[in-house]
Amino acid sequence: VCKDELDVFQRVLGMTLASLPFWFLLSGYEVSTGGLPSSSQVFQCFIVAVSSGLIATVLFFFATDLVKDDPQKLATVEATQSGEVLFALVGELILLSAPIPSSLSWIGMSLVIVGMILHSYVAVVVKKEEKIT
Incomplete structure (x- = not known):
């Protein structure tokens, strides 16, 4: 816009x-x-x-x-968002004395992290294919 x-x-x-x-x-x-x-x-x-x-x-x-003009670097920057989940967890444990998450919570966090990383790198592949055609 x-x-x-x-x-x-x-x-x-x-x-x-x-x-x-x-x-x-x-x-x-x-x-x-x-x-x-x-x-x-x-x-x-x-x-x-x-x-x-x-x-x-x-x-x-x-x-x-x-890095907006380099799709690979942009995907790397976007993939760093997945680290935010772990940093937030560590901060919560240290600063707020929160209890350690359950096994189900760890599975959920892992799925979110993997999904964010995969989304970023798939976007790079799509952008590279668009440049080729």
């Missing part, structure tokens, strides 16, 4: 503003059915919002902008 005219920060701001109505609806529903969150929940959400929602998203978009 914008033909590469938006920089990293404009993209993040646009995504944030566009998703706000959803978050307001979700928050309103939860407050009406479950009440206000505890102070520890607010603190945990703040940590996630700053580390994952702000810092990681800006860095990810910056990296994709740097």
Whole structure:
């Protein structure tokens, strides 16, 4: 739509503003059915919002902008998203003293990680085939 005219920060701001109505609806529903969150929940959400929602998203978009013309490098950058699952888990275990996930949770995380990596590399193959034809 914008033909590469938006920089990293404009993209993040646009995504944030566009998703706000959803978050307001979700928050309103939860407050009406479950009440206000505890102070520890607010603190945990703040940590996630700053580390994952702000810092990681800006860095990810910056990296994709740097390699957007090279499909193989772009797939590598996109595949790094799969590491976010493990980093979030380690952070949760260390910072929030969360319990170690169950076996079923480990299987689910593994499937998500493998799926993200496969999706990134299949995208490279498709882009290479498009260049050939």
